[in-house]
Amino acid sequence: MSSQYFPDVIPCPVEAKSLTPLKDERATPCIIPPPARPILKVPAVLAETTIQIVVEANIPLNPPASEIKRVFKDVFLTQCKLVPVRFGEEICNDAVRSVTKAKLFIEGYIRKDIEYATVNCDDVIRDRIATVPFSGFTDLTSDDFFLLPILGDSSESRSRFNNPKNHDNPRLDKYFFENNVFYNEQPYGELVSANFYELDFSPCPAGVGESFDTLREKIVVDLTLKVLQVRQVRVTALGL
Template sequence: MTEVPLTNEPSTPFATFARFIKVPAVLAEPTLQIVVEADIALDPPALEIKRVLKDIFLTQCKLLPVAFRDDIRTPGLSPREATRAKLFVEGFIRKKIEYSTADCNGVIRDRIADVPFSGFTDLRDDDDDFFLLPLLGESSRSSSSRFINQKNSTIPRQDQYFFENSVFYNEQPYCELVSANFFELDFSPNHVDANETFNKLREKIVVDLSLTVLQVRQIDLQTQAKK
């Protein structure tokens, strides 16, 4: 099939003015070092490892603030900037192992194994870990009011109360994968001679995992334009 050249002309974008927008904002971009060790069974036994490919999967990435700056507050919303937080991560390394067996002219075997990991790291404003501090609105404690008994002003009413409480629903910070650098040592836990097979592979893995921590925030375009 012959490709036909097509003409193109610039189009006028449809846009409306908005002073405030709500977009993901980058809070931090840490690089975590993950160290794991695992034994992987090989069936049928391997004679030689040909290639190992790796990917990393995050199943959990949660930011837990543990310290706040109290000098920035707005009446009614009471937002607080977190100056220190724990970043909890959990996931697994997926390994794709290709190896040959003792069979002459045999096929290359494929073994897929998931190596789990979990841990946490400390993010601190004092160490310049944050580009932008996490912002959390504070909910108020519930309060109640009592009423006087209209028929007997010396006692309170037992059947009428006024209750009040407010809840602020925050945007949960979340993570995105950026890059992963793998360093590993693979070997048989039991010594084998030349041309002997082994049915277990021990792996020591170090991963430098880079993440982006984000939080959806409201941005004032008018304020940004003045800067």
């Protein structure tokens, strides 16, 4: 066989080492038997929704570009807040209300990594990082919820007294106060997926061999996210 298939010198070598296999065996976990129907506090999925985000941005390029090579994109959420606007039945001794309609406010940005070439024939590929902000809201109704959010009420009351010297007048120096505070678990969002559709172009058309210093982008993002709330749920223990 020809020596060209087995060269004496391997081109472009790098440091490497062979790994020694280690022995492993199955371990038996220590499990404490729970009650017949334990109560767990876990994140519960309230809803999963797809929100369409439409934004337009002008991104300056320095040095100017002659050709866009690749664009990588990611979505980052900086805010995802659920604001109840309609309530249903009261539960847990009338201290907690279920939410049947809410506004979901979201805010974040699209992080773009743009690789492009310049007019210089022997220049390196340039890289431009840009963040495109977005914000908005959507409605979630009872049909959108797998599990209705819950919100406990806080109350404050004040009792007043008559003036013992003149029962026609109230006392302004004596009150009885009662406060009831319920600390709720705040619903929150979790990213699932993002589908990007975009059109990138120069506002001023550039011919072959010409450059442009601004990239205009029209972006449509179908953003899917989960809305969760930490809840107490009773489960049936299996295998007992």
